[in-house]
Amino acid sequence: MSSELISPLKIGVAGLGTVGGAVVRLLEQKANALALHCGRPVEVVAVTARSRAKKRDLGTCAPRWADDPMALATDPEVDVFVELMGGDGDPAKSAIEAALRAGKSVVTANKALLAHHGAELAAVAEKHGGALDFEAAVGAAIPIIRTLREGLAGNSFDRVYGILNGTCNYILTRMEEDRLSFADCLKDAQRLGYAEADPTFDIEGHDSAQKLAILASLAFGIKVNSQAVFVEGISSIAPEDLEAAAELGYRIKLLGVALRTQDGIEQRVHPTMVRLGSPLAEVMGVTNAVSINADGVAPITLVGPGAGGAATASAVVSDIGNIARGIYAAPFGRPTASLIASERAPMQRHEGGYYIRLLAVDRPGTFATIARHLADEQISLESIMQRHRNAEPHGGDDPESPHAPAPVILVTYATTEDAVHRALREIKNRGVIAGRPQVIRIEKN
């Protein structure tokens, strides 16, 4: 092939932070290989960023500066508008819409924008014929979007679930391996630059919820809607939960789970017990992973770096490569008009096993009361572990007192969320437990 004879695909990059800079450098470093793979050269012709004066490494490439994202999005020379500014609204949203209306294709890594306006933007792309690609929005370098949308286009999905937030997985890994508190591990994650200065978005599960909503849309043909995701973060997880999980043959992970149920598509993010030895249980540190249960194939798990400049740039460049090849796929894998509205998951009907840690008051009849209320709700126990109160410094009460509560850990067989909550409310009302019960859902392999 003589690439000189073929017109290059011209790229405009909006946002030159860690990811934007890495994309510009990668496109330059891999220019020859990309031209060979795609049958067409790819060239960054223009860029824009909040501060033009800031010193940044863009390799030897010297693109033109556009005044602002809108000017870049509508620049007649630009074929593909690459949005790497972030944010769930403007200027990213207006600029993407303008680029699509001008007949350009768009590549974005912006999960927040897609989680809020994904279906709306997909409709604009569809109307004007441009691509809207977002491989980098979930799991960065893990090619999960293309796997669901194209690689498994002939399959139906039962469940898509995974570790979608590296910060939380890092914190849980450190808590388990080094027996540290949640607060200490969070500080460490911030020091290493994994967690944001305001870490709430990561640790309370909202980052995972946005990513899950995008995966659920692709897998189940529903409109992307992060408000439909039930969300619970990891801040209540204590070192004793991680120790108990290991004794019971589990590991605790913050999972995002999209599951087909009789009541519709359940979308949930919460700390989860996963069986030791299962693919997701073995994923440690900042790494992300997604498991897929689809008909006709054995379970598939994709594992890889879910954040960082190089990993995210890898996904952005793969999207640009597809556009250079002339590959077009409907953004969410099917016509936007056929996407079904997604309702909030009815978690009270969630079915599964539960890990429950209680502080049982030390007096005759406590166990009988707990057992009676569980039985009243048809909850059957797989195991019971009682800890000696001296081994439990977090109990709060004087360990020498004969009445200090002692930790009891229960593992239930499959039941419903409603039944667990009703039983625990009754147990609490009877005064046989102290404090708030810890409840962690168990996910089947």
Ligand code: HSE
């Ligand atoms: N903050 C995210 C994480 C990365 O910790 O995985 C960006 O989505």
